[in-house]
Amino acid sequence: MSQFWKPGTEKPRILDDEEGGVLFLSSSFSSSASGYGFANIEKQRQRLPVYKYRTAILYLVETHATTIIVGETGSGKTTQIPQYLKEAGWADGGRVIACTQPRRLAVQAVASRVAEEMSVKLGEEVGYTIRFEDITDADATRIKFLTDGVLLREMMDDPLLTKYSVIMVDEAHERSISTDILLGLLKKIQRRRPELRLIISSATIEARSMSDFFRSSKKHQGLESEDLGPSMEPAILSVEGRGFNVQIHYVEEPVQDYVQASVSTVLLINDQEPAGDILVFLTGQDDIDAVVKMLTEETQNSRKNSSGLIVLPLYSGLSRSEQDLIFSPTPRGKRKVVISTNIAETSLTLEGIVYVVDSGFSKQRFYNPISDIENLVVAPISKASARQRAGRAGRIRPGKCYRLYTEEYFMNEMSAEGIPEIQRSNLVDCVIQLKALGIDNILGFDWPASPSPEAMIRALEVLYSLGVLDNDAKLTSPVGFQVAEIPLEPMISKMILASSELGCSEEAITIAAVLSIQSIWFSGRGVQKQLDEAKLRFAAAEGDHVTFLNIYKGFLHSGKSSQWCHKNFINYHAMKKVMEIREQLRRITLRLGIVLKSSEGDMQVVRKAVTAGFFANACRLEPFSHNGMYKTIRGSQEVYIHPSSVLFRVNPKWVVYHSVVSTDRQYMRNVITIDPSWLTEAAPHFYQQQRQNPM
Numbered sequence: 198m199s200q201f202w203k204p205g206t207e208k209p210r211i212l213d214d215e216e217g218g219v220l221f222l223s224s225s226f227s228s229s230a231s232g233y234g235f236a237n238i239e240k241q242r243q244r245l246p247v248y249k250y251r252t253a254i255l256y257l258v259e260t261h262a263t264t265i266i267v268g269e270t271g272s273g274k275t276t277q278i279p280q281y282l283k284e285a286g287w288a289d290g291g292r293v294i295a296c297t298q299p300r301r302l303a304v305q306a307v308a309s310r311v312a313e314e315m316s317v318k319l320g321e322e323v324g325y326t327i328r329f330e331d332i333t334d335a336d337a338t339r340i341k342f343l344t345d346g347v348l349l350r351e352m353m354d355d356p357l358l359t360k361y362s363v364i365m366v367d368e369a370h371e372r373s374i375s376t377d378i379l380l381g382l383l384k385k386i387q388r389r390r391p392e393l394r395l396i397i398s399s400a401t402i403e404a405r406s407m408s409d410f411f412r413s414s415k416k417h418q419g420l421e422s423e424d425l426g427p428s429m430e431p432a433i434l435s436v437e438g439r440g441f442n443v444q445i446h447y448v449e450e451p452v453q454d455y456v457q458a459s460v461s462t463v464l465l466i467n468d469q470e471p472a473g474d475i476l477v478f479l480t481g482q483d484d485i486d487a488v489v490k491m492l493t494e495e496t497q498n499s500r501k502n503s504s505g506l507i508v509l510p511l512y513s514g515l516s517r518s519e520q521d522l523i524f525s526p527t528p529r530g531k532r533k534v535v536i537s538t539n540i541a542e543t544s545l546t547l548e549g550i551v552y553v554v555d556s557g558f559s560k561q562r563f564y565n566p567i568s569d570i571e572n573l574v575v576a577p578i579s580k581a582s583a584r585q586r587a588g589r590a591g592r593i594r595p596g597k598c599y600r601l602y603t604e605e606y607f608m609n610e611m612s613a614e615g616i617p618e619i620q621r622s623n624l625v626d627c628v629i630q631l632k633a634l635g636i637d638n639i640l641g642f643d644w645p646a647s648p649s650p651e652a653m654i655r656a657l658e659v660l661y662s663l664g665v666l667d668n669d670a671k672l673t674s675p676v677g678f679q680v681a682e683i684p685l686e687p688m689i690s691k692m693i694l695a696s697s698e699l700g701c702s703e704e705a706i707t708i709a710a711v712l713s714i715q716s717i718w719f720s721g722r723g724v725q726k727q728l729d730e731a732k733l734r735f736a737a738a739e740g741d742h743v744t745f746l747n748i749y750k751g752f753l754h755s756g757k758s759s760q761w762c763h764k765n766f767i768n769y770h771a772m773k774k775v776m777e778i779r780e781q782l783r784r785i786t787l788r789l790g791i792v793l794k795s796s797e798g799d800m801q802v803v804r805k806a807v808t809a810g811f812f813a814n815a816c817r818l819e820p821f822s823h824n825g826m827y828k829t830i831r832g833s834q835e836v837y838i839h840p841s842s843v844l845f846r847v848n849p850k851w852v853v854y855h856s857v858v859s860t861d862r863q864y865m866r867n868v869i870t871i872d873p874s875w876l877t878e879a880a881p882h883f884y885q886q887q888r889q890n891p892m
C-alpha cells in the first residue's frame with residue numbers, strides 16, 4: 198500500500214500545557230493491555246485511562262457545581278463516569294444520574310455496554326430513552342442515557358429536572374443544536390438548584406470557553422457561593438491518555454471520487470492487512486448504498502480474497518435487527534465492513550474494528566436566513582471529527598486509519614472545529630422548544646454560541662404564521678402547545694393538527710411517519726431503472742406524499758410482507774420503522790384529543806393539510822423554464838425537483854417541498870402539488886406581500 202499511502206506525522210495533543218488552572222494527571226493504557234481481550238470486565242474498566250482519575254473526578258463533582266472533563270476519545274469518559282458517580286452514592290435516595298448524547302445510536306450502544314459492565318438487565322438499573330423508545334423503569338433506573346433532545350423534552354414536564362442529581366452532557370464538542378440549548382437551560386436550572394451537578398465532557402480543548410460560559414452566569418447573578426455549598430467556579434479536568442495507538446495514513450495525492458476511493462481502499466486493506474473489521478465513513482444513504490453495492494458485487498465476483506467480506510450499511514433509521522448485525526461478532530474467517538455516516542463517529546465501540554477509512558466528508562446542515570432555505574450539504578469535516586473517526590479504530594486493540602485526503606490538507610486546510618449547529622440551522626424547532634419552556638426573551642437567551650438574529654427572526658415569523666405564536670410571541674393555546682407537544686418538526690406537527698380539521702388525520706400521521714425517516718426506497722448503484730419502474734407502480738400525480746400513502750396501503754394489503762417490499766424495491770426495515778412511528782404518533786395524537794379520521798381517498802384535503810404545515814416551502818415553476826427550474830415564493834431561490842421524486846420531470850406549476858439537498862443544484866425532496874390559493878388561506882400573514890404583488 199505504500200505507493201498510495203504515507204504514514205502521518207501528527208501527534209495530537211489534548212490540552213495546551215500553558216492553560217492555567219487546569220488539573221493535569223497522567224495516564225495511559227499499560228502496554229500489557231494491548232492484547233486481544235481482557236480477563237474480565239472489571240480489569241478492563243481499571244485499565245481505561247479515566248480510572249486513574251476516579252477520585253479526582255468524584256472530588257471535583259462533590260465540590261463544584263460544574264465540572265468540565267476533557268479527554269481523548271476512548272479514555273472511558275462515557276462508560277465509566279456514570280458508574281463512578283453511582284458507586285459514590287449520587288443515585289441514592291431514588292435520584293438518577295443522566296448522561297446525554299447527541300446521537301440515538303450512541304445512547305443505545307453505551308447504555309447496553311454499561312448495563313453489561315454492571316451485570317444488570319438493560320431497562321432496569323441502567324436504561325435509556327430516545328425519541329419513540331423508552332427503555333427505563335421509573336422506579337429502578339439509576340443511570341439513564343438519553344439524547345440531549347429527549348432531556349429537553351423532559352423539561353416540559355419537569356422544568357428543573359428534579360429527579361436528576363448529576364447531568365453529564367457528553368460529546369459537548371459536537372455542539373449539536375440540542376446540546377447548546379441544553380447548556381443554556383442547565384445554566385439557568387443551576388441557579389435554582391445549586392445542588393444539581395453538571396459534568397460537561399468533551400474531546401477537544403473548548404473547555405476554556407465552556408468554563409467561561411458557566412462562570413459568567415454565577416458572577417452576573419451574584420451567586421458566587423459563600424456558604425458551604427459547592428463552588429460555583431467550574432472545575433476543569435484533563436484526562437490524559439486514550440485508547441490504543443492508531444496509525445494514521447494519508448493519500449499521497451488528493452482523490453477525485455471518494456466513493457470509488459473507499460471501495461479500492463477497503464479491497465486493498467482486505468488484500469494486504471491482517472484480520473480485523475473495517476469501518477468506512479461516508480456521507481449519506483446514497484453513497485453508502487453505492488459502496489455497499491460495489492463491494493457486494495466484488496465479493497460475488499469471487500475475487501480471491503473478497504469473498505470473506507460481510508458488507509453492512511449504517512445510517513440513522515436502521516431497524517434494531519439491522520443494527521444488531523453491526524454489533525454482532527464477526528464469524529471466524531470473515532471480515533466485516535461497516536459503511537457508515539457520521540453516526541458512528543462518537544461514543545461507539547464496534548468491537549472488531551481495526552481499520553477506519555475516512556472520506557473526509559459528512560452531510561451537514563446549512564441554513565441561509567436570507568433565502569430561508571436549509572440545505573443538507575456534503576461538506577468537509579473538521580479535525581476534531583477526523584480524530585473521532587480515527588478513534589473508532591483504537592478501542593480495544595491498536596488500529597489503522599486511512600484518510601482519503603492528504604496530510605497537508607489535514608494540517609493546513611481542515612478547520613480545527615466545526616461551526617456549532619445552532620449557527621447553521623433553521624431555528625424554528627429550537628424557538629418552539631424554548632417557548633414551550635417559558636423562555637420568552639429568546640434573543641436575550643444566554644447561548645454558548647449566539648445564533649444569528651436574522652435566523653431567529655425568520656423562525657419567529659414562520660411560527661407566527663403557523664399559528665403557533667401569538668402577537669406577543671407567546672405560544673398559542675391550544676395550537677402552539679399541541680405543536681410543541683408532538684415530537685416532530687413543527688411543520689409536520691402543524692400538518693397533523695390541520696389534518697384533524699380537514700378530516701384526514703389517518704393519512705397525515707402516515708405521511709408524518711414516512712417523512713421522519715430517511716427514505717423508504719431501496720437504493721444503490723445499478724438498480725436505478727428497476728427502482729424507477731417500481732416507483733411508477735405507486736406514483737401519484739399529486740406527488741410524493743400521496744405516493745407514500747399508496748405504498749403504505751400496498752404494504753398493509755400484502756400483510757406487511759418482506760417479499761412484497763423486495764419485489765417493489767421498498768426497504769422492508771424502513772417500512773417496519775414507519776409502522777412503529779405511526780403507532781406512536783397515533784397514541785400521541787389521541788392523547789392530544791385529535792380525532793383520527795380517514796379522508797377515504799379524497800387527496801385534495803390531504804394536500805391542503807400538507808400545505809397548512811409547509812406553506813413556507815412553496816415554489817412556483819419558472820414560466821418558460823426548459824429545465825424544470827422553480828423559484829421559492831419567499832426568497833426567490835432557484836430550486837429543482839429531486840430526481841428521486843415522482844414529480845421529477847413532471848414539473849407541475851405549484852408545489853411545496855419537505856426539505857432541500859444541495860449537490861450540483863438545490864433539489865427539493867418530497868414534493869407535492871398544491872393550489873396557490875391554499876397558501877394565502879393557510880398563512881395570510883406570511884403571504885401578505887405576495888398578495889399585494891399578485892401571484
Ligand SMILES: Nc1ncnc2c1ncn2[C@@H]1O[C@H](COP(=O)(O)OP(=O)(O)OP(=O)(O)O)[C@@H](O)[C@H]1O
Pocket residue numbers: 245268269270271272273274275276277310400440543544545546548588591592593
Ligand atoms: N461495547 C463495548 N465492547 C467492548 N469494549 C468497549 C465497549 N464499549 C466501550 N468499550 C471499551 O471502553 C473504552 C472507553 O469507551 P468510552 O465510550 O467510555 O470512551 P470515551 O472516552 O467516552 O470515548 P468517546 O469520546 O469516543 O465516547 C473503549 O475504548 C473500549 O475499550
